[in-house]
Amino acid sequence: MYKSKLQELCHKQKWALPKYTCVRDGKDHCPLFKASVVVSGTTFHTPAACKSSKQAHNDAAQVAFLHFTSAEPSTQRSEYVEKTNNEKEVALKQEFQGEFKTKLQMYTRRKNLDLPVYHSEKEGVSFRARVCIGKDRFQSQELHETVAEAEDAAAQAALLLLSTYSFREHSYKILLRELTDNEGFFLPTYTTIRADETFTSTVEVEGEAFQGAAAKS
Secondary structure, X not given: OHHHHHHHHHHHHOOOOOEEEEEEEEEOOEEEEEEEEEEOOEEEEOOOOEOOHHHHHHHHHHHXXXXXXXXXOHHHHHHHHHHHHHHHHHHXXXXXXXXXXXXXXXXXXXXXXXXXXXXXXXEOOEEEEEEEEOOEEEEOOOOEXXXXXXXXXXXXXXXXHXXXXXXXXXXXXXXXXXXXXXXXXXOOEEEEEEEXXXXXXXXXXXXXXXXXXXXXX
């Protein structure tokens, strides 16, 4: 472990012990970590995110240790560190590639929506994709190096918008509930009728009924 090697080096050089800091990023189910270490007044970082704080600390220690002990010219040492970081970034991309496509497919099944259909276009050496769910289309704004990355970005855009729509629908129910409370009305009564693969809901407030448009969920 480079943390142990770096600590031994500090003892040998009579420096203060290394001081580590770690930052957590990413989502709860797949957190990523970046760390920094201060040695002899110099700060060293891990540009590539790691899957654990322990690994992030070790990577930062590795960068610091190589900086103080490597006999290679500084340019060669920088190239080595950059190559190592690039390899880690590629590995992380491959591991999480398709994450949003999977989530979107699960979301559409849970909400009884049409399954996603993807379309990609090549622009120069890059790709842009869109995803269709029924009559709705969602597209990523950025260009990507591969079709898979472009489709995953489109799925991410779709999830963001669909989640926003769902939040708004839930918010309207809360607002209506608050309105009836403030006015001293009876609570709203909801009725949902299914016809084939669509649903139609009606809400009744103080004897007056309001019907929404048919939907698939």
